[in-house]
Amino acid sequence: MIVGERKPYEEIKSMLEGSRKILLAGCGTCVKVCFTGGDKEVALLASQLRLSAKKDKRNIHIMEMTVERQCENEFIEEIAPYVDAYDVIMSMACGAGVQMLAQRFPEKIVLPAVNTTFLGLLEKTGFFVENCQGCGNCVLGDYGGVCPVTRCAKSIFNGPCGGSQNGMCEVDPQTPCAWELIISRLRALGQLERLSKTTPPKDWSSARDGGQRKLTREEQILS
Amino acid sequence: MNTQSNLERVLESGAFAVTSECGPPRSAAGDVILRKGLMLKHCTDAVNVTDNQTAIVRMSSLASCVLLKSIGIDPVLQMVCRDRNRIALQSDILGAAALGIDNLLCLSGDHQSFGNQPGAKNVYDIDSMQLLACARDMCENGRFISDLGEYEMDTPPSMFIGAAANPFADPSDYRVLRLAKKVNSGARFIQTQCIFNLKKFGRWMKDVRAMGLHEQVYILGGVTPLKSAGMARYMRDKVAGMDVPDSVIRRMEGLKGEAAREMGIKICVETIKKLKKMEGVSGVHIMAIEWEDAVPQIVEMAELLPRP
Numbered sequence: 001m002i003v004g005e006r007k008p009y010e011e012i013k014s015m016l017e018g019s020r021k022i023l024l025a026g027c028g029t030c031v032k033v034c035f036t037g038g039d040k041e042v043a044l045l046a047s048q049l050r051l052s053a054k055k056d057k058r059n060i061h062i063m064e065m066t067v068e069r070q071c072e073n074e075f076i077e078e079i080a081p082y083v084d085a086y087d088v089i090m091s092m093a094c095g096a097g098v099q100m101l102a103q104r105f106p107e108k109i110v111l112p113a114v115n116t117t118f119l120g121l122l123e124k125t126g127f128f129v130e131n132c133q134g135c136g137n138c139v140l141g142d143y144g145g146v147c148p149v150t151r152c153a154k155s156i157f158n159g160p161c162g163g164s165q166n167g168m169c170e171v172d173p174q175t176p177c178a179w180e181l182i183i184s185r186l187r188a189l190g191q192l193e194r195l196s197k198t199t200p201p202k203d204w205s206s207a208r209d210g211g212q213r214k215l216t217r218e219e220q221i222l223s
Numbered sequence: 224m225n226t227q228s229n230l231e232r233v234l235e236s237g238a239f240a241v242t243s244e245c246g247p248p249r250s251a252a253g254d255v256i257l258r259k260g261l262m263l264k265h266c267t268d269a270v271n272v273t274d275n276q277t278a279i280v281r282m283s284s285l286a287s288c289v290l291l292k293s294i295g296i297d298p299v300l301q302m303v304c305r306d307r308n309r310i311a312l313q314s315d316i317l318g319a320a321a322l323g324i325d326n327l328l329c330l331s332g333d334h335q336s337f338g339n340q341p342g343a344k345n346v347y348d349i350d351s352m353q354l355l356a357c358a359r360d361m362c363e364n365g366r367f368i369s370d371l372g373e374y375e376m377d378t379p380p381s382m383f384i385g386a387a388a389n390p391f392a393d394p395s396d397y398r399v400l401r402l403a404k405k406v407n408s409g410a411r412f413i414q415t416q417c418i419f420n421l422k423k424f425g426r427w428m429k430d431v432r433a434m435g436l437h438e439q440v441y442i443l444g445g446v447t448p449l450k451s452a453g454m455a456r457y458m459r460d461k462v463a464g465m466d467v468p469d470s471v472i473r474r475m476e477g478l479k480g481e482a483a484r485e486m487g488i489k490i491c492v493e494t495i496k497k498l499k500k501m502e503g504v505s506g507v508h509i510m511a512i513e514w515e516d517a518v519p520q521i522v523e524m525a526e527l528l529p530r531p
Binding site for chain 2: 158164170171183200203204
């Protein structure tokens, strides 16, 4: 899932300075699952903003609205009838959701309340880790299901580097060395010979480096 | 294939090689490099120039190599994959060769989080293994990485290419296999991480010999003179992939100033003498961190003067 983290309250407050009517838009998909931008978090931020406005003797009006998915036009249409009445839309979705709103409502100021952090998984309750960078050319099959692009701080394809110690990464001793994991996984699978040849340089044109990426599903396009 | 490298000449002659290193200044003071170079010139066969080591901004390795070359030193250009993509790396290899730099050491590079620019974006377009293969292909075949036009250079670079190896990092049973990959990718010489744990290094060399790698690549054992017990403990505790046994720390313990430095040099010389006797070790790489003036004494005490 896409994991996000709410921005510090002070930053949110300063972004909203001077705004009286705020439409606070949550998203019911990824950011809800990671407890960052679903209906509950929208309610929490709204109360925080209302309370601090009251304390500062400012008059604000906040409308809370969480849609199923902010990254799809179909769902954000639910917001459309209310938008005109507000000064700003603050989105609690990932960066895709924020941009979807900005694109759909070009005359409105759209602000992000969340830092989109990574594509990851829930390792244990309350603990998410990054596992995928969406490089556009998955190599997990060659590395025992452990991604060297994402999980190695140097994204090296012929590791491990000299900083791997006791199974941990030199950059953060709390993070397992991806290459230690790759080697032990492949060894357990009897596939260590996969690493005997030098992996040639990766073609990064399918990654972010090739510019904005697009995906077309011809069969889905209505003529 | 032979290059103009003095280091290659010495290693090919069968002599026990001595290299050292020179860290460029954190300023534009070219005279710092020249001063360090003059200290190292008579007692080494080649001098490595680090490439923004520990991710701290310093004078460029290539510029410093050119300065060393101007006073008759054979520089080893260290090149890390952290700061440049394949376009810049290949371009710098061509430039280095044109400026008369004959040795290249391919490295991953210390992660930027350790240095003075932790907010920097790292590159790692290619890794050290891929850089090795790239440099070899440029030198031997006149080709660039997966060049779409299949372009072949009319004047390819000619460089003696090397890599680093850390016999002390984990997973330890994979380290020799990784060395074999480096050899297959084009490394003709290897400079190792600092050796304090001779026993562990000896075990690694045994595995190296068992695979016959010592006959395919020149291995230079890395050594570092310790300045104090504090430095020894720091290296043990804070530098990943470094193995400083308690026996070494005990010898440094309680010694201050000059006495500690003397002990550090003594341990270093003892290590070199043991490396000299080890089958498959072709030389020594002395990394006297910000203590280049200790190198002439170490080389002399290790009975490695004069240089061939």
